[in-house]
Structures are given as structure tokens and as C-alpha cells.
Amino acid sequence: MRAEILTIGDEILIGQITNTNSVWIAQELNLIGIKIVHMASVADDEAAIVNAFDNAAARADLVFITGGLGPTKDDITKKTFSNYFNAELVMDEKVLEYVSSFFIKRGKEVTEINRNQALIPKGCTVIHNPNGTAPGMWMKKDRTVFISMPGVPYEMKAMMTESILPKIKKENNLPHIYHKTVLTNGIGESALSEMIESWEDNLINSNIKLAYLPQPGVVRLRLSSTGLDKETLKKSIDSEIEKLNKIIDTYIFGYENYGEETPSLAEVVSQLLREKKQTLALAESCTGGYISSMFTGIAGASEIFKGAIIPYTNKAKHDLLEVDNALFDTVGAVSKECVEQLAQNALKKFGSDFALSVSGIAGPTGGTADKPVGTVWIAVASKEKTLAFKFLFGDNRQRNIIMTSNYALNTLRKFILKSR
């Protein structure tokens, strides 16, 4: 099956927002063996949208459309949909009921504009939007299915995952595709590529494709294969991963299975702690809450996460986490001694089983010849032991914060495993 992704919205064309919907949809379709032949972005303009619909119909079996479904006047996708399919807009009672309940639940009045969200082109299949009030629309013209979704990413994603992808899989006999992704931390893309070169060259014999997916502090290696028998695909990929494991064991922190979300390092660590009913506390200086928010973004975080202190000044490091004042004048706040005290005292203050601390120079200023921007100390502590490590990342503040967080989490992961 061939698909096209069409993004509608002036904000894309003037460069006001980055088109992240297309990349997400492409990944999801790729996972179920649907080939994307074209992506396009057009303005909130009827002629441009109709032209894009015509071109897409000539190329693709499925057209995924996002954007332009809001209740305001600049959003014209639904009206264009209705004209294009020559299907008048009619009130859908079920959608109306849902839209009304959406506002009533939030203690808000249901206005005329809200009610109009329940107008649907006659004959189209409504796709339920669990996170918003603009319903999705599924409409067939000749051999092409057009699927229109809101541009708000979390609304679109829920509709794809809960309704659209299952419907496509059910209605079509898709070839099997199998993916498994190996998650690594602690080694860059090129170094990794050199280490696994001969293993990689050999993949061609097992009909497996390898992709390097680098992110700051994490390189994902995706193995994928297409074929008729799912079990055979799975076996062959698992056997290659076993070989890979022997080469780069120390860098692998987890796997992403077929059709599942990539577990983040925070999720891997949370899971380890949950298994043994253990808890964690943090003392974050240079990452300033980023690691904490990685944990607390996960549902059920309170089972394993006791809290954090973000001591952004030396005074706060001393007052709240009892770091010796003498340290600041001698070795400084970015030092082995400081992160060790931060981790040990966070452990005590929160009464947790493990504590993690970081202190570094995120940049862009604050570096010295001795400690350039990107210098970071990380410590991990339990009642029995404290370990500290030094890292040197780059010049970019945002990237340094993410790199530090990922390296800190992997340091903690290894420490937890060794403590067992």
C-alpha cells in the first residue's frame, strides 16, 4: 500500500512550527509496512488543498491529512472536504453529545462554535477524538481513502493509535514487517559503526536492514525485516541481536519491541526500581529539573520517585544539601567531592534507596581553562556506596542538559544493577 501525508496550515508554510506530525505518522506507517511516497504541506487555502487532494489521489491508496479542523474561521479543511466529496455537512448527534459533554465536564458553556464541531460531511466515517472536540473523518473516493485529523499532535496521535491504524490493519492484508531496536548510551554513532562493522556487513545475508537513529546521548539501532512469516522474521532478528549483544553489551540499556514505544532511560530505571519496590531521590544542579521531569512525566512515578532538590546556587547546595562551604573555594561546585556530597545528602534527606546527583557547566558561559563548558560530574549513591564520574560534553546548553541527563540515567541504571 502506498500512502501520502498532507499537512494543512499557514503556520507550516511560514516556518512558524516544525512539522513533527509527518515524521510521527511516517514512522507508524513504516512499522506496519505501508510505504510513504510523498509528503506535502499546503496553506489554509481551498484551491491549494483541492489540488493537493487530486495529486495525492493519483499517487496513493491512503492520504493522511492533518490540520485545519479547528473551530475558528482560518480553518477550512472540513469545508473543503465537504466540497471535494460533494457531501453536505450534517449534524452528527453522537459527536454533538460528545462535544457537549467535553465542555460541560470542564464547567464550560457549549457555544454555537463548539456545536459546529459536530458537523460532518454526509457519508464519511467519523473517527473519535478522545483528546479534543474536532472529530476525524475517513472518506473514500474511487480507490483512495482520505483520512483527516486535527493538527494538534496529541489529538492526532491518539486517533491514529486507537482508531485509524487498527482499522487499516483490519481491512488490509499487509505483509509482515518486524522491527526491533537496540538502545545504546555511552558511545557515538561513528565509533559504534566501526565496532560493529563486520557484523553489519553480514546482515545482508539475513535480509535485515539496519538504521542508525542518533539522539543526544542515545544511539538507537533499528533492525527491520519484511517477509511472509512473522515468526521467521522475529527469530532471525533476535539471533542477530544476540550476536550484537556480544560485541557492544556494555552500551546497551534496553530494547524497543515491535510496535511499542521506545522506552526512555527514565522508564528503564523506573522499571528496575519498581521491580524491587525501591525509591529514588535527585540533586540536580546543571540539569535544573530536567531529569526530575523525565521521571515525573511517567504515570505512577510516585511509587519510585521521592523527589528532588535543585540547588542552583552554592548557598542552596550548602543550606539544603549540606555541601561543605569550604569546597566551593577549593575544588568548586563542579567536582567529585561536591556531587558525592549532593548524592549522599539527597539520599538522607529523602530517605530513598538510591540518589543521583549532577553538577556541571551547561554553558554557553561559565567555562574556564580547567573546566570548559560541557564539563559535568555525576554521582550515584546508596546506603552502601557512592560513585562519581566525570564527563565532557559540548558547547550547546540544551544539548548538554539532555546529554548529561541521559548519561546520568545510564550511570544510575548500571549502579542499581550492580547493587543487586
Add this chain to the structure above:
Amino acid sequence: MRAEILTIGDEILIGQITNTNSVWIAQELNLIGIKIVHMASVADDEAAIVNAFDNAAARADLVFITGGLGPTKDDITKKTFSNYFNAELVMDEKVLEYVSSFFIKRGKEVTEINRNQALIPKGCTVIHNPNGTAPGMWMKKDRTVFISMPGVPYEMKAMMTESILPKIKKENNLPHIYHKTVLTNGIGESALSEMIESWEDNLINSNIKLAYLPQPGVVRLRLSSTGLDKETLKKSIDSEIEKLNKIIDTYIFGYENYGEETPSLAEVVSQLLREKKQTLALAESCTGGYISSMFTGIAGASEIFKGAIIPYTNKAKHDLLEVDNALFDTVGAVSKECVEQLAQNALKKFGSDFALSVSGIAGPTGGTADKPVGTVWIAVASKEKTLAFKFLFGDNRQRNIIMTSNYALNTLRKFILKSR
């Protein structure tokens, strides 16, 4: 002038990389008054590329093409360019000299593959690539100019900035375009749209286009206008914003000026604090470090940010921020009393001028009939005063965290302004 942006590369279509080139090019063109009418991404496939060229020529005066210029076999843009313009590839001696020096300088041998980088379709204008070995190509067919650049962002950007944009500005008499974006918090897209309906209807008389750009907790309103005189455009948009200000003053937290980055609420608050050399501390429960990381992500955060405590358990709220234990059994941790004590004690512990605290039920579990998921209390404190507010957001954990953070920041912004 009308432009189209075309991205070539399999990696885009399988969702392996996010298309950041298009958004960057769009921003640059928008700034000099060139209207983007279409964006497309196609595979490294000659038929698809030719089809995209034909469609683009019918729509645009300028076609910006990135990708597919690498030396490897999967990159076919140059060959396609040569076929499309019926222009044979000839060796460009100046480019060859540059490519050779590029490798020699890095102590590498100049191979046949490298030399082929200097093959150029006859008659095309070469665009110098200061950061790489694939030259850009500028070629006119009928009334449309096709500009081909490498996909590597930092190579493409240097070529655009140093050669292509100056050439376009020099050769064309471009109309002016002016944008200003109004940033709001505290009101949803539909409610906002109803409040400003008659103002919006009237915009048509001043040749101004309005766009609603919603994000969780923030709605941006973008006004844009095109014309011959920049000052007239600016005046007419400023005068409309003045009128708008009278209607929705209480929701506006900032503006994004023509050609500037959108300031986040954390940046707006940081700027307010910096102006008076004031400082901030946080006590974040349900947002779990998210607000803190919004502040510490900004370069120079240490000037205004003293730190945060993230007391994720009742015990931590008591031990670290002296919340009365009696509260937990009576009104609970998600209450006016709790957030007030959190804010007041964070102020004291960090010795800051202002403190912000949040406590709520992010979900998906933990809600009760009394306090459903999405219930959040926010408090702000200074030495003189403490204020607390209750909000009710939705069911989605991630979204609740972001909504809470944005509402908390705007609450703090108003509090700081009133304290002056």
C-alpha cells in the same frame, strides 16, 4: 514572488529524520517577503523528483531543493537535474580545485568519487558550499528558478545566507511582509475567538490575516499583512493590536515581533525578574521539575533562579518545606493551604524575592469525586503577600503538566507585575 520547498531523501519519507530544513528556509524567505505556496518531500527516485519539479514549476517562481547531492549511489538529484534541464554534466575546474583542496587540507586522498562532486550540469550557476564538497546549483527553466542544495543543514544554511538570499534580493524588487504575534494564556481557542469576533471580522478592511496557533495552555494570535510600504504595514498591525489589547488585555502575556523567536512564558518571567535584579524559587509537586527545567533551559538562568524543591511525597513536603502534617489528613496535599505553605517556605529556604508552588493530580490515576484528575492548586508568594488559585485541566498527564506549568508561569507573571 512565490516559492516552493522540495526535500529529497528516503530518510524523510520513512520518518527517520525530522525535516528541519524546510522550516528554516521558510522562515528566511518569509522574512524577505517571499511567499511559500507549497512544501513537498519525495524519495530518492527520478520519476518522483521529475514529477515534483513539474508541479513546482507550475506553482512557483523559485524552487528550493535540498538533499540527494551526496557522493553515494542513492543520491540522484544531480543526475536528475542534468536530465531535467537537458544539460550534460561537465567538470567545473574551479569546483574541482576547491573539492581537491578540501580533502588535501584534511590529509585525505582525492578519490574518483570525490572528483565527481565537481561535475556540474552545463549552463547552471554554481553556488559555493563553504562547509562541504557538494556544490549548489542555480538553474532557470522558463520562468522558474530551481536552486539545489545539499541536505546537511549547516551546509545548506551557509549557502543560503552567503550566496542565495543575497542573489535573490539583488535580482528582485520584493514586496514587504509584516507579522506580529500576540501571546495569550488563560483562555481557550474557541472562547477567545468568540470574544474577538467582531474585531476579527473587521480585519478584512485592513488587509490583515489572522491565525490562531494553539499550544497547551497558550494560544498565539498571528497578524500578518503584505504591501509596498513596511511602515504602513507595521502601523496598521500595531493599531489593530492596540484595539485587541482593549478586549483581551488580561490574557496577553507577550508579543513575538517580526523576525524574532517566540518568547516562552519562562523567558517573559525571567526578563521581568532580570530587569529588577529579583530572584525566584519553586516548590513543584505535580509538575515534578518541568517548570524548573523551563527556567534552567534559558542561558543565564542562574542570575534569577535560586533553585527548586520537588517534594513528590507528603513526607518530603513536611520534611523539606515544613508543610503541617495535619493538613494531609484534613484538606489534603492538593489544597489552598498546602500550596500556600509550600510557596511561603520555598521563599524562606531559598531567600528569593518570589516563590511559586504547585500541587495537583496529574493523572491518569489518583483522582477522587472531590478532586478529579486535572485538579491543580497554584500559589505565588513574596515577602508581602501570598495568593493561591485553583484550576481544573483535563485527563492527560503530559498535557496537565504542561498546562499547569504555563498557567503557573502566567500567574507568577501577573503577581510580579502587581507587586511593582
